[in-house]
Amino acid sequence: KQEVTQIPAALSVPEGENLVLNCSFTDSAIYNLQWFRQDPGKGLTSLLLIQSSQREQTSGRLNASLDKSSGRSTLYIAASQPGDSATYLCAGYSMYSGGGADGLTFGKGTHLIIQP
Amino acid sequence: DAGITQSPRHKVTETGTPVTLRCHQTENHRYMYWYRQDPGHGLRLIHYSYGVKDTDKGEVSDGYSVSRSKTEDFLLTLESATSSQTSVYFCAISGTSGGESEAQYFGPGTRLTVL
Numbered sequence: 201k202q203e204v205t206q207i208p209a210a211l212s213v214p215e216g217e218n219l220v221l222n223c224s225f226t227d228s229a230i231y232n233l234q235w236f237r238q239d240p241g242k243g244l245t246s247l248l249l250i251q252s253s254q255r256e257q258t259s260g261r262l263n264a265s266l267d268k269s270s271g272r273s274t275l276y277i278a279a280s281q282p283g284d285s286a287t288y289l290c291a292g293y294s295m296y297s298g299g300g301a302d303g304l305t306f307g308k309g310t311h312l313i314i315q316p
Numbered sequence: 317d318a319g320i321t322q323s324p325r326h327k328v329t330e331t332g333t334p335v336t337l338r339c340h341q342t343e344n345h346r347y348m349y350w351y352r353q354d355p356g357h358g359l360r361l362i363h364y365s366y367g368v369k370d371t372d373k374g375e376v377s378d379g380y381s382v383s384r385s386k387t388e389d390f391l392l393t394l395e396s397a398t399s400s401q402t403s404v405y406f407c408a409i410s411g412t413s414g415g416e417s418e419a420q421y422f423g424p425g426t427r428l429t430v431l
Contacts, residue, residue, distance in 0.1 A: 234419060243406060244359075244422040289359070293420075303349055303361035303374055304408075304420060 202227040202294045206307035214315045215282060221275040221310045223290035228268045230292045234304065235264050235275050237286040244289065248275070280314045287311045319343045320423035322407050328429045335394040337426050339407030341387075346411040348390040349420065350374075350382065352403040359406065365390055397430045404428070 203226045213219055223233070232251050236244040248257045248264040250273070256265040261278040273290055291304035319342035329335050339348060350362040351374075361374030363382040371382050379401060381393045394401055407423040 232418075236422075243424045244408075246419050246421055249419040291359075291420075303351075303364050304359075305361075306359040308356075308358040 202230070202292055202305040204290060204292055204305050204307040206288075206290060206310050208310060209308070210311040210313075212313040212315060213280060215280060217280050218276070218278050219280055219312075221277070221288050221290075221312070223273040223275070223307055225271050225273070225292045225305075227292075227294055228271055230268060230294050232293045233264075233266050233273050234291050234293070235262075235273075236289045236291065238289060238309070239286050247288075282314045282316050285312055285314045320407060320409055320421060322405075322423040322426050324426060325424065326427045328431065329397050330431050331398060332396050335397050335428065335430075337392045337405055337407075337428070339390045339392070339423060341390075341409050343409070344387060345409040346387075347409065348384065349408040349410075350380075350390070350392045351406045351408065352376065353406060353425075354403050362392065362405075397428075399430050402428060402430045 205224045207222045230252055232249055234249045235247040237247055238244050248259055250257050250264055250266040263276040266273045287309040289306055289309045291306040293304050321340045323338045347366055349364040351359045353359045360376045362376055362380050363371055363374050365371045365384040368384055383391045405426045408420040410418045410420040
């Protein structure tokens with residue numbers, strides 16, 4: 201059974217800093233890994249998707265990497281802004297033989313605060 | 317915006333009553349999912365659908381049933397609601413071309429309170 205862990209659980213940094221959020225997973229038979237942000241009381245917004253054959257994806261100030269062999273993914277945020285304050289979730293998609301439980305396994309998130 | 321709506325957005329009900337949540341999508345995605353989000357547990361998969369009338373159980377399916385009679389709608393039913401089913405429920409979709417290992421896009425959520 202896939203397990204996903206995110207460290208740290210919370211992070212507070214001043215505006216302008218570059219930062220890294222970490223995600224680890226236990227099952228290397230992962231099809232893809234997806235990063236989301238969630239604002240309080242809102243749904244999830246997809247940020248980046250990395251397929252298992254890829255090593256990284258970039259979108260604007262965001263860069264996500266995937267290392268299946270070590271079971272790790274990182275989300276790099278450059279030049280952080282107060283608008284980046286949110287909870288960031290990573291989730292891995294794994295297929296299970298025999299059916300059932302096909303879907304994303306989520307970490308519990310990193311609550312990020314960017315101080316103006 | 318992935319064209320996903322959920323209804324109702326908020327609901328308060330009493331223990332033992334049946335509840336149906338609806339997820340509607342406008343972009344012909346093949347795969348649809350129901351998740352619940354709880355403090356301390358994160359998001360967990362309840363059920364998913366890989367086509368019309370094709371569904372399967374997720375990690376926390378006990379007490380829930382689903383139906384998908386047409387591509388655009390995926391219904392989640394709590395046959396007899398319990399307080400432990402108080403949660404925020406999210407619908408997600410993926411796969412315009414049939415590949416399940418594609419990005420998932422989430423709806424705005426339904427906040428359900430069972431008294």
